[in-house]
Amino acid sequence: MKSIILILLTSFSTFCSYAQSPRIFNSQLESVTVYSLGAELNHKAKVSLPAGTSEIVLANVANTVDESSIQISVPSNVTILSTSFSRDFLKNENKSPAYIKVEDSLQFIKRELNKLENKRVVEENLLVLLDKNQAIGGSNTGVNVAELMKVADYYKNKQLELRNNIFNLKEAEALQQKRIARMQRQLQELSLDKSGTSGQIILQLMASTATNADLSVSYLTPSAAWIAFYDLRAENTTTPLKIVYKANVTQSTGLDWKKVRLSLSTGNPSQNGTAPLLSAWFLQFGEPEYAYRNKKLVYQNRIQSMAMPAPEVKEEVLSLMAKKSNGLAVQQNENMLNAIFDIEIPYDIASNSKPHSVILKEFSQPAAFKYYSVPKMDGDAFLMAEITNYDKLNLLPGEANIIFENSYVGKSFINPNATTDTLNLSMGRDKKITIKREKIAEQTGVKFIGNSKKQTFTYEIRLRNGKKEAVDLLLKDQYPVSTDKDMEVELLNAGGASVNKETGVLTWKLKLKPGATENIRISYSVKYPKDKNILNLQ
Template sequence: MKRIFLTLLTSLSFVYIYAQSPRSFNSRLESVTVYSIGAELNHKAKISLPAGTSEIILNDMANNIDESSIQVGVPSSVTILSTSFSRDFLRNENKSPAYIKVEDSLQIIKRELNKVQNKRVVEENLLVLLDKNQAIGGVNTGVNVAELIKIADYYKNKQLELRNNIFSLKEAEDVQQKRIARMQQQLQELSLDKTGTTGQIVLQVMATEPSNADFNISYLSPNAAWLAFYDLRAENTSSPLKIVYKANVTQSTGLDWKKVKLSLSTGNPSQNGTAPLLSAWFLQFGEPAYAYQQQKQMYQNRIQSMETRAPMDKKDLEEQPIINALQGQVAGVQVQAPVSVQQNENMLNASFDIEIPYDIASNSKPHSVTLKEFSQPANFKYYSVPKIEADAFLMAEITNYDKLNLLPGEANIIFENSYVGKSFINPNATTDTLNLSMGRDKKITIKREKVAEQTGIKFIGNSKKQTFTYEIRLRNGKKEAVNLLLKDQYPVSTDKDMEVELLAADGAVINKETGVLTWKLSLKAGATETIRISYAIKYPKDKNIVNL
């Protein structure tokens, strides 16, 4: 009876320990939804559960998780009591490929250093032995002169050989030691990179009965993002504009996404979704807030610098001097995905489902994927401000662009099957028309020159009158007619002693407030046209205008 009781007690203790000890399970990444900032990762795991309470460790999770976003789907017989997250720094497979490569090279160099050190020790011992034999031979034995000369030559040559070998081996040791120090420093730097470190989700669960349960785990990780970029293609100015919608996806979650179902969403789950409220604004006297004014000015400067990158809308085309083409390539792995991507829309954002399983390494490098292609009707026209740039810029004007769900991003421009440069798409314009820059067209020649005989200074009493005349010559070298929006300007006075008179504008639309002159021209194939502008400034002769 006593033996039965002890056996039962032992069994119960084993069951208790088995139930209380945390058990580890690997998970499989099934799908990922990437947002503009962050990503939702969805895993599956097969878990064997005993009846009662258990602690479960789920491996192969992202290295950075928003714990409040963790959701676990389990059968009805299982209850989740608690969830927590931790990083797993101990698993050897978490070492990055770069770390492993340097670590292996370090071991090889250390072995080579050991061989060099062994050779040096042997040479130094031989030198000690040689010195001892030299002393014994010289003190305890008598030798004649001829033998003494032979012995002296032998010792001299042998010592010289050994000392030179020792010197060379010490030099080799110094080189290896420096290499080892550099590699150890590199390993230390690589060890700070935790992109190869995965995470763990620890669950406290309670099961009503033993079972093999399927767990579905989802969570948000901030270490992923995607940016939109585009290819703008046009065969000629009479064909529709093809817009190829692409994405650069980056991630450093610590997990290599292998054969996962990928979706890209225009939403941002990390953004605060609470609507703002206004409270009463009470004024009070005080000292001027100099720091606030500085910050306000910095903010305004930043906004202005951002606005210069955006494409022009209709108002911009009337007032802005020129489009600045953006330079530089987008680095990264270029991967072509199916173009017929399913696009889903709801009231807040749009998402794109990639049809094929996708691979994206956890290395923070951009991976390119094509999302969708549009063939959009466009009105093509040319735009030029020869005072600043003696080139004509092709503009594509499109309407009803809201349905395209475009995001701000760079665009590669391919016109007439040739790459012509970069532009920037800003769909956040407030107008119903979006103007896209298609780059420069060198077949339209534009030259602006000062007409010397009609430019000069005249003195009238206490005043001087300065006259400027410019001639703009245009030539359409294309095989078809083009519409060209041409702009120039004359100065605007800011002082009552300064009088500005526009003498000639050749039929331009004049904006007297800004001094901008606009011509809407239609140039036939091979045609040339000349436009003249002339203006005069009268001001006191004892003054100078610094920016004239």
């Protein structure tokens, strides 16, 4: 009997332990690695575990988590039985403290507006009632002058009072409506802040003995990203180009990142890493088009299902290159697949989807400067910086601010994915170099020769260097290329340019002295049947 009671008590104790609510422990965000799309968050948590099986909840994690990426590090005397993720619905969904404050103020103003509207309606009803009851005495009763004047003054004063009240109330309503509109716009802005929404990781653990354990937690979330942008600075065309490599980091994980160790990776963990495999390509005779399409789709699906995943490859770090250029505390690690920038200064980044600027590197790069112009398309000269060996800079595509001769001149775009050995960076327009392209009317015209029509075009390009130093200018223009045997195109004057006869592109490599001017003329003719028209001839 005693043994039965002992078994029942043990079973009851075990049931009670499972029936108890899981204990909640806060996790502390330690470091974040942000990818081009997504981020890896790393937390620490201190938990107390009883002997046996228990369930705990790690709070204060991101609001969206790839569950398959969750990694938990526990002491050797603790075993993980299961892991799951859920949203924390006990918090105000998508409402940050700032949002709640503005929302409360908005509700108050709406109540005040409702009171004003009620007062106005009452005043308007009184005015209607007053207008309907202006008859004085009965139809058979006369009214003396004194009574008439007295009643007239009353109606006059009362109507004036009511109408003034209505006017003032309408003004007050309009003011409140403007305040409501401003607050609604502010709420729309604050709705991007996801700090009011977080997630939690639920763990089933088994400990051999009661213990206080330090847990390490990491996972991937899609709610963060970074893009590259740059500052390109050049004092003049004889000094090296200064490139400031920056990052715009955004996140909406529901957690404000405060004093975290931040790393930025050029990789993308969400991209499929499975290498494709080819299967045999079997030919077969064709069938009706509809059936062939169906078979083609089935065949493609079959190939896809036969593709086997490539063996897992761990990114082994090949070289570590620690840099502190111009005082920047950034360490750049390069591995087989991507580059990682470790920011040594802790960063604060709010969960509001707004870009937060982070400086990665600053370096000076030797560059060959030259000017480039296509006056047929654009009348300005563009300063170009040519950089070689740019693959060592680990640049990503991104927008660039251009500062030349200590003045902001505009924006450009860096595309390091070019297949050439030289990276051309546009440094913007230089208004000190003037270029004009005009048609010379007296040398442009039409002649009829038998059944043919011959049009001649002559253009003059005038250039002036208004700078204090000589400049190298790459100038381009063009003449048309025939696409029909009935069209005869003749280049009459190339103006000293090198000619690409296949494309019709004319190229000049000019060196303009300070204050110098130069004129270039080009001329070409097009002969074709007079009963035909060429729409894009100019």
